[in-house]
Amino acid sequence: SPIIQAPANDATHPYYNCTRNITSASGYAYRSNVKTLLDWLSSNSSNNARYYNAKVSSQNNMDAVYGLFLCIRDIDPKLCQLCVKEETKLISSLCTTAKEAIVWHTACFVRYSDRRIFSIVEKSPELYYMSEKDYVGEVGRFNNILWDMLNDLRNEAANASGKLADKSVNITDNQKLYGYVWCVPYLSSENCSWCLSDAIAEIPTSCCRGKSGGAIFYPSCGLKFDLNPFHKAHNNVAWGPPPPPPTIPRASAPPGKGKQKTLTIIVIIVPIVVSLVLLVLGSGCFLYRKDRKNQHDILKESCNVEKFGNDINSLESLQFEFAEIEAATNRFAADNRIGKGGFGEVYKGILLDGQEIAVKRLTSSSGQGAVEFKNEVHVIAKLQHRNLVRLLGFCLEDEEKILIFEYVPNKSLDYFLFDPQKRKLLSWSQRQKIIKGVARGILYLHEDSRLKIIHRDLKPSDVLLDGNMNPKISDFGMARIVSVDQIEENTCTIVGTYFGIMVLEIISGKKKGCYAESECVDDIRRYAWTKWPEQTPMELMDPNIEGTYSHEEVINYIHIGLLCVQENPEDRPTMATVAFYLNSSSTNLPSPLEPPYFKRNGTEDNMPPNIALDNISDSTNGVTMTEFFPR
Numbered sequence: 001s002p003i004i005q006a007p008a009n010d011a012t013h014p015y016y017n018c019t020r021n022i023t024s025a026s027g028y029a030y031r032s033n034v035k036t037l038l039d040w041l042s043s044n045s046s047n048n049a050r051y052y053n054a055k056v057s058s059q060n061n062m063d064a065v066y067g068l069f070l071c072i073r074d075i076d077p078k079l080c081q082l083c084v085k086e087e088t089k090l091i092s093s094l095c096t097t098a099k100e101a102i103v104w105h106t107a108c109f110v111r112y113s114d115r116r117i118f119s120i121v122e123k124s125p126e127l128y129y130m131s132e133k134d135y136v137g138e139v140g141r142f143n144n145i146l147w148d149m150l151n152d153l154r155n156e157a158a159n160a161s162g163k164l165a166d167k168s169v170n171i172t173d174n175q176k177l178y179g180y181v182w183c184v185p186y187l188s189s190e191n192c193s194w195c196l197s198d199a200i201a202e203i204p205t206s207c208c209r210g211k212s213g214g215a216i217f218y219p220s221c222g223l224k225f226d227l228n229p230f231h232k233a234h235n236n237v238a239w240g241p242p243p244p245p246p247t248i249p250r251a252s253a254p255p256g257k258g259k260q261k262t263l264t265i266i267v268i269i270v271p272i273v274v275s276l277v278l279l280v281l282g283s284g285c286f287l288y289r290k291d292r293k294n295q296h297d298i299l300k301e302s303c304n305v306e307k308f309g310n311d312i313n314s315l316e317s318l319q320f321e322f323a324e325i326e327a328a329t330n331r332f333a334a335d336n337r338i339g340k341g342g343f344g345e346v347y348k349g350i351l352l353d354g355q356e357i358a359v360k361r362l363t364s365s366s367g368q369g370a371v372e373f374k375n376e377v378h379v380i381a382k383l384q385h386r387n388l389v390r391l392l393g394f395c396l397e398d399e400e401k402i403l404i405f406e407y408v409p410n411k412s413l414d415y416f417l418f419d420p421q422k423r424k425l426l427s428w429s430q431r432q433k434i435i436k437g438v439a440r441g442i443l444y445l446h447e448d449s450r451l452k453i454i455h456r457d458l459k460p461s462d463v464l465l466d467g468n469m470n471p472k473i474s475d476f477g478m479a480r481i482v483s484v485d486q487i488e489e490n491t492c493t494i495v496g497t498y499f500g501i502m503v504l505e506i507i508s509g510k511k512k513g514c515y516a517e518s519e520c521v522d523d524i525r526r527y528a529w530t531k532w533p534e535q536t537p538m539e540l541m542d543p544n545i546e547g548t549y550s551h552e553e554v555i556n557y558i559h560i561g562l563l564c565v566q567e568n569p570e571d572r573p574t575m576a577t578v579a580f581y582l583n584s585s586s587t588n589l590p591s592p593l594e595p596p597y598f599k600r601n602g603t604e605d606n607m608p609p610n611i612a613l614d615n616i617s618d619s620t621n622g623v624t625m626t627e628f629f630p631r
């Protein structure tokens, strides 16, 4: 995915990215819709709006283009307006044949695409900038202050209606650290929060660690920090030309006559529609305008208020007809069956629009009234994160209770990890990516989503792998949907252990509690502990891992795994801390405390029965338990 790095001494120029060349015959119509859209955005920036979105399409909703602008700081509206006007001009002149384009500036960004981009989280392309100055002082302390400040800002922005927050904190009596974060305001709180969590997690890795300032901008959210206050820079924004442009797509052939007519129609109609709407609605906000006579639709979905409906906001949008699911799965054909879990059989399906789905046909024993079932699906479907398998909807007809999920093509982690041949396909960097992704998914479930869901029995078979081997946690709201009795326990204490066990399993390729001696260890936690104080942790490492890896990194991950499985829950790091540790190689980790009953040099007779596996026992009925706790 494209990553643009701004030069260290330049935080003020605009940066842009044009992607996906228009190739189809309707290229001209699309381009003219882009032009209309950009003009529209530019003219609406004068409306004192901080953000704005619009959709322009030709007849029958063809060649639709979606676009938005956003001022990423609470600045003088005039500056925002100036920024938007300049940047719309810029992408319209530089990205002449691109289906999608984005331009960021210190004060605003403008973006368009042929996809509905408003309320989804996207992190590519990415722009980052780091100050050329290193922080002079105690870097460890500075990083901690920065980390806390950005996490506070993330929480504040996620819950603010404009999805924007800024603050400053004292580093010393006469030194302050300034920061701000923003999300596209059409994102849900949860999505804003996880987008920012991912941006924050990049600071120690891709960007800015130990620097006195830096910024990470995605299309959906961004952050910036510096030892200097920002407002000065904003008041003196240099609206200069962009730095030497990256490769610009070649312009296509000029349009024919008939197409020019279409352009004329749009150019004439748009100002008329704009004036009419402004006249009628005063505030300039309207939801839908369809001009049948001229066969052009202009849909503007929101102004300053969050009116844009996330598709999952209504229950109806989640409901599928049984006939639709039957058609998608070829009447639940045996060939389409991909597995069976504790809740029922799973089938692969393809919807009429070509979307691949996984269909979980729940066994009738999953007792839950229709209303509760629908409500729970509605709640769980709102949890969206790149590391969670997305629940797309449900089907409820007669005796049938069916859940429809996004289809994740590469099977589950255990399929690779515990197979002597297939595990060779998992390099260290892939295992690292999987561990980090699972941590982010759990962090979202624990802290970022309002529901605070705990996946009580997270195991490698619950981690599905997408086409790029990115991990996606499945089954995370099932207890709630199928109304499994929830166990009264302090669940925070459990999931840390599960995560720690999984980290050790991923590193070692060994499964806890199985029987074939060569592949398994009785208790992976105990096994890791025998290696740790003997200072031979690398012996834990799967010998099948090929390619390059750094011993330091592997040991760091084993260390984190051991911290998560410590006996006393209070000694275990929170998931936010774990995510931080996973991304920062040079942090001094606390020493893990050895469980008191592990007797490495003697017999195990004194071990209290059932203690070693108390928190990590397999779920015996094959049902994954998920629990919620309020906070």
Ligand SMILES: Nc1ncnc2c1ncn2[C@@H]1O[C@H](COP(=O)(O)OP(=O)(O)OP(=O)(O)O)[C@@H](O)[C@H]1O
Residues within 6 Å of the ligand: 338, 339, 340, 341, 342, 343, 344, 345, 346, 358, 360, 389, 405, 406, 407, 408, 409, 411, 412, 461, 462, 464, 474, 475, 622, 623, 624
């Ligand atoms: N969204 C999905 N995309 C692709 N395959 C899936 C999806 N969900 C489940 N599967 C596959 O279907 C099979 C059964 O999955 P399911 O989640 O029902 O059970 P499980 O996780 O194996 O067991 P349990 O229900 O006890 O946790 C697994 O092999 C899994 O890989």
